[in-house]
Amino acid sequence: MTNEKSDFDLTKRSGLPDALRALLTEYPRAGWEENPNYSQLIAFWLDRHLMFRRLNTQLLGDAEAMLDKRDDPDTYRRKLHRFGGMLIGELHGHHQIEDAHYFPVMSRLDTGLARGFDILDRDHHQMDALLSALAESANAVLKAGDDITDPVAEFHRTISGFAPMLDRHLVDEEDLVVPVLLKYAPLEFR
Numbered sequence: 001m002t003n004e005k006s007d008f009d010l011t012k013r014s015g016l017p018d019a020l021r022a023l024l025t026e027y028p029r030a031g032w033e034e035n036p037n038y039s040q041l042i043a044f045w046l047d048r049h050l051m052f053r054r055l056n057t058q059l060l061g062d063a064e065a066m067l068d069k070r071d072d073p074d075t076y077r078r079k080l081h082r083f084g085g086m087l088i089g090e091l092h093g094h095h096q097i098e099d100a101h102y103f104p105v106m107s108r109l110d111t112g113l114a115r116g117f118d119i120l121d122r123d124h125h126q127m128d129a130l131l132s133a134l135a136e137s138a139n140a141v142l143k144a145g146d147d148i149t150d151p152v153a154e155f156h157r158t159i160s161g162f163a164p165m166l167d168r169h170l171v172d173e174e175d176l177v178v179p180v181l182l183k184y185a186p187l188e189f190r
Helices: 018-026 040-067 073-109 111-143 149-184
Strands: none
Touching: 018 111, 018 149, 040 073, 040 149, 073 111, 073 149, 111 149
């Protein structure tokens, strides 16, 4: 017998099981925006996901620029403080809203997909630990003396490890959430 928690661990999975992606077949990504139930909330929510991806890319690129000596330490620290704080703070807030409101409502709309929302909720708890490690690594850069090469290299390793897990979670979340919203068009999310 398999352990579902480890089978669908964010660090190991390559996607949600087919049974949880059934609505994606009915509501493929290519047609989301044309669907009459595509709402401003869905657009806003997907835009937040795009922002998280862009912030992650920004943080990776900035660390690489610093390691390649294409940026100076003070400028780099300002960017890290701004974009790192934004990524961590906005992701925490986003996850809190999803866990407290969105996921419970969507689980009731389609009880067959409740297991998927449980998996996404577990992702959020795993990501909390990853975000803490990211914050700790960023803080080490911000507190470092004149030579920040080693702390920046460590931050780069940390954000590089975080990037694929963030993307895996966002893709899985989109594949589950958007089709539910398109199918049921709940008033709470209009």
